Amino acid sequence: MPSFRTLLSASLGLGLALVVAPALAGRTEDFDALFRQIDDEHITQATPEESKSDLARLHALIPRGDVRRELLYRSLACFEPPDDARASLAYAQQGLADARQLGDAELEARFLYCRGAFEEMVGNSRDVIPLYTQAIALSRKAENRALIADGLVARGSVHSFLGEHAAALADFMSAQRIYETARLQDRIDTNLQNIGVAYRRMGEFGKAHEYLVQSRRTALREQDWFSVLAAWLQLGFLHEDKQQADAALEAYGQALEVARQHLGAGDAGSAYLGIASARVMRGEYPAALRALALARADFASVGDTSNEGMLAMLEGQARAGLGEAAAARALFNRAESHFAAERNERYLAMLYPERARLLESAGDTRAALHDFKRYVQLRERLHDATSEQRSLMLQQQFDASQREFENRRLRSEKTLRDQQVQALLRARRWQWGALALGAALILVLGTLVARQLVRTRRLRVLASTDELTGIANRRRIELIGEDAIAQAIADGRSLSVVTFDIDLFKRINDTHGHLAGDQVIIRVADACRGVLRQFDEIGRTGGEEFLVILPDSARDAAEQVAERLRSAVEALRWEDIAPGVRVTISLGITSLSPGDARLRDLLSRADTALYAAKAGGRNRLQTA
CATH class of the missing domain: 3.30.70.270 (Reverse transcriptase/Diguanylate cyclase domain)
Structure with a gap:
């Protein structure tokens, strides 16, 4: 027979298990509920401090020894604003290794997205597209619709930055459909900004302004300060693209106020960079240099090196404006090295005419002509690429319009047939009513076709005319x-x-x-x-x-x-x-x-x- 001590130990162990098991179950449910709230952005984190507080609460709820939930927590913490971008990249790579060891597709996708974000921050934009594509495939395997859409947005943002606008819009629109199906309103609103950015980079300024203003209003209403900052910055870029330096400077000033009042280190740098660009455009070169110094300091505080090329080019423009030709030339050369390493032809096309003007004023006409020729070649290549992207976008829009028109027609025809069948079944006396209804539906379809034709003609005229001068574009x-x-x-x-x-x-x-x-x-x-x-x-x-x-x-x-x-x-x-x-x-x-x-x-x-x-x-x- 078992001893009294053995029976007592068994009884105590059973009692402890009966007490601890419900407590662990409750802790797991609390963790899952809070994770879903943070991951689906149902909790609005207005400041970095609030975000850290929510993550601290989530960390406290991790059940002891639960490896998967610990990795879920780390996948959210991975996206926190970094003190050092390269350290954050190492954190993401370690999380990815742990997720692969666990064999969990969803976790692997989450850490791939985080790794891609910090690869972009350290200047490896083009190399992250395969990472995002791999993460999207893993998200599909995990059957996580929101995670699929998040990956499409991330990949679309890189396509847009690299000038591949049709691919970017295709990703953004696909993500938007998933968000709408899943009713993820916060993500729907945020993605409006991505669509606006893609339209801006394609030169579709009217559509870009519409999407960006709508995005800013939504972000302000939700007090989503990161999105508010991004919307003001993009509106500033849009004004610069339209040669509206004063309006751009005002937008960048608004972005700077948002960063100062509501965000943390590293968030004001982009606003200072925009201010410097607008100051250069206005010929205010000393003010531009002061803004660039503040931008460098802010980027350096978080180890962000992704803007080194643009910092060098803008400083070169300012030094050239102040007559410091030697310093300007060295800065332009440094900017060229960064842009070439990033394979960013859009920025190289901005750099070469600036350096050509500097070289011409210095009397080095041979080097100036060489830069100008490279600019002409790049401009032709970029124009061909943009034309191709616009054609793809217009084709996608036309196909979507045609599909929607066809769907409306089919729905109308189905409605007509169903109503006719019901009318015939009820009584022959309803036949005339059914015929009248059919005529009305045909009239509606005819009206829709006429409107579509008028709209197509109007778009054709607008697409071929320069808005400012009235001559051909x-x-x-x-x-x-x-x-x-x-x-x-x-x-x-x-x-x-x-x-x-x-x-x-x-x-x-x-x-x-x-x-x-x-x-x-x-x-x-x-x-x-x-x-x-x-x-x-x-x-x-x-x-x-x-x-x-x-x-x-x-x-x-x-x-x-x-x-x-x-x-x-x-x-x-x-x-x-x-x-x-x-x-x-x-x-x-x-x-x-x-x-x-x-x-x-x-x-x-x-x-x-x-x-x-x-x-x-x-x-x-x-x-x-």
Whole structure:
């Protein structure tokens, strides 16, 4: 028989198990409930301190020895704002290793997302797309819809940053559909900002402004200060893209106030960086340098090195504006190293013309021409990529509209058939009612088709016209040019192109403001359009850049037209806008040669001739 001591021990052990088991079960349920609240963003963490407090409560609820729940906690803690980005990256990699050892697909996906976020912070943007793609596949395996959508948003953000806008929008829209199905309102609202950013980078400024303003309002209402900060920053970038330096500076100032009042270390750096960019645009170079120093300090406080290239480029612009040519050149070279390492062609295209201007002013015209040629090549490649992305986006939108229209038609037809069947079953006397209803539905469908056709025509006009000047936009003039070249080659006829831009236009903007600059662009466009022949075409291809297509025109005729353009602009008077202003243009001319097949072949030579005209003193034309 068992001893009394053995029986007593067994009884005590059983009693302890009966007490502890319910307590552990309750602790597990409390952990799971709080984790879901934090993970689904049902708890609004307005400040970093509140976020840390919620994580501390979650940590206290981890059941002893529960490896999976400990890793769930670590997967949330992984995303906390870092004191050192590389240390946070190591934390994510260790969590990933532990999740793989456990064989848990969901946990592995969560730590892959965290690792990707910090890889971006240390400047490895392009390399994270495979990480996010792998994490999305693991999320699908775990059948976690919200986690799938979060991965699509993360990958879409990288696509957008790298200029792959159609891929970005596809990811964002797919994520939005998942969020809407799961009714995750906070994520729905936050993703509006991502869609706005993608539209901004594609040059769809109207749509971008709509999404970004809506995102900012929602974030303010929810007191989601990280999203409020991001919305103000993106609105600042949008104003810069539109050459509205004053509005950009105001938006960045709002972002800085949000970071100072509600957020922590490392969050104000982007606002200071934006302020510096707007100050450079306004020609306020000492103020720009002060803002850059504050941005560097804030980024350094959390080990964020992802903005080194942009910091160097902006400081180079400011030093160049202050006449410190040697320092500016060294900074531009440093920026080039960072952008090249990141394979960021969008930023390189911003850098090369700045350095070319510096080199030209220093008398190094050979190096300046080399930079300008690289800029022309990048601009063509980026333009081709953007055109392709826009085409993909428009095709996706058209397909979606067609699907929605088809779905509406099918639903209408099904409703009509069901109603007709019911009417026939009830009595023949309802037949006339059913026919009347069918006619009404057909009328509705006809109205929808008519509206769609009107909307399509309106979009076609808007998509081909430059908003400021009313002449053809870049996409339209290049399509005209491609068609004209193909026709000229087929018919064996001559053709020439002229590229020109407004001399020292940045100085006009900096001295007299962007409203005056817009008026200069409008009047130059009107003057040039007025001296062209009936069959010539003109379009605006950039800020102060224009392209003219001259069918049936050999080199001599093209030079005569170019001289008329130059003289017409030189004769303009500007006393009503800014007394004392003199506006001239420099022009590059080239004609169709036997080896030419595409418009880009002619544009490359015309741009080189344009740059030679500028190097030769401006207000002149040059033939290539």
